[in-house]
Amino acid sequence: MKKLTFFTILFSFMVFGLSAQFVDDMEYDQGEPLGPWWICDFPPTGSCIIIVDDFAHSGTHSGYIGPGSVQDQQLDLGNKTTGTWGLEFYMYITAGSTGYFTLLDDVPYHAGTNFILGNIYFNQAGAAPGTGEMDIPTVGPVTWNYPENAWFQVILNVDLTNGMSQASFQFFVDGEEVVAAGTPFMLSGGGVPASYGGMDFFSIDANNNIWVDDFQYIEGLPSPTTDFTDTMEYANGIPEENNWWYCPSGNSCEIEISSEQ
Numbered sequence: 001m002k003k004l005t006f007f008t009i010l011f012s013f014m015v016f017g018l019s020a021q022f023v024d025d026m027e028y029d030q031g032e033p034l035g036p037w038w039i040c041d042f043p044p045t046g047s048c049i050i051i052v053d054d055f056a057h058s059g060t061h062s063g064y065i066g067p068g069s070v071q072d073q074q075l076d077l078g079n080k081t082t083g084t085w086g087l088e089f090y091m092y093i094t095a096g097s098t099g100y101f102t103l104l105d106d107v108p109y110h111a112g113t114n115f116i117l118g119n120i121y122f123n124q125a126g127a128a129p130g131t132g133e134m135d136i137p138t139v140g141p142v143t144w145n146y147p148e149n150a151w152f153q154v155i156l157n158v159d160l161t162n163g164m165s166q167a168s169f170q171f172f173v174d175g176e177e178v179v180a181a182g183t184p185f186m187l188s189g190g191g192v193p194a195s196y197g198g199m200d201f202f203s204i205d206a207n208n209n210i211w212v213d214d215f216q217y218i219e220g221l222p223s224p225t226t227d228f229t230d231t232m233e234y235a236n237g238i239p240e241e242n243n244w245w246y247c248p249s250g251n252s253c254e255i256e257i258s259s260e261q
């Protein structure tokens with residue numbers, strides 16, 4: 001994985017108040033063991049997420065869940081029963097493709113593990129390009145829009161302050177709140193989850209194609225990034241289309257791109 005500089009570590013502590021559970025930019029070499037939060041012992045075989053370099057939100061690599069109901073990658077979120085927890089990551093879904101994940105109340109998955117909330121679809125069965133849907137026991141179907149062929153941010157906030165029986169959640173997609181804070185956090189069939197266990201990325205059908213990158217799991221409830229994100233991963237110079245940097249054509253930019261650190 002990428003080596004963290006002192007500045008990166010310091011910045012992370014400032015942002016997360018020393019509360020980060022894990023940060024994962026998916027910069028693994030293919031076949032390299034994944035971070036311990038990924039429940040996958042022998043990458044890249046079996047149901048594991050695949051490390052690829054065709055798309056990346058930052059750096060050069062991301063994780064890929066392909067088609068065919070083969071991959072079933074679990075992400076361990078700690079089987080939490082108290083506190084407040086925020087998971088942020090980025091997704092990329094190609095035009096016309098489908099995507100899917102769900103939340104689990106106990107990981108690793110076993111005979112007694114249950115789904116929390118409902119199935120979380122993106123372009124379910126290929127019938128709704130650019131539209132996602134989740135079935136929530138107390139609300140019913142909730143839908144949202146997402147951009148195809150572009151990276152977008154996903155945030156899931158869970159509040160367990162008052163215990164599992166009073167747990168609630170909040171869901172953001174591409175900067176928009178699609179499930180309001182305070183929505184009951186319960187099993188898909190109703191009832192109280194054993195814990196906030198983790199999530200599962202499943203290759204739901206023959207047209208499933210999703211890439212994921214830049215995971216951050218923190219103690220707290222993050223809000224969407226609405227201005228801009230810049231990882232400084234430019235080959236040479238700063239592209240003019242990134243208009244938060246002002247560098248008139250023909251002039252020398254104050255900032256030079258370096259690979260030294």
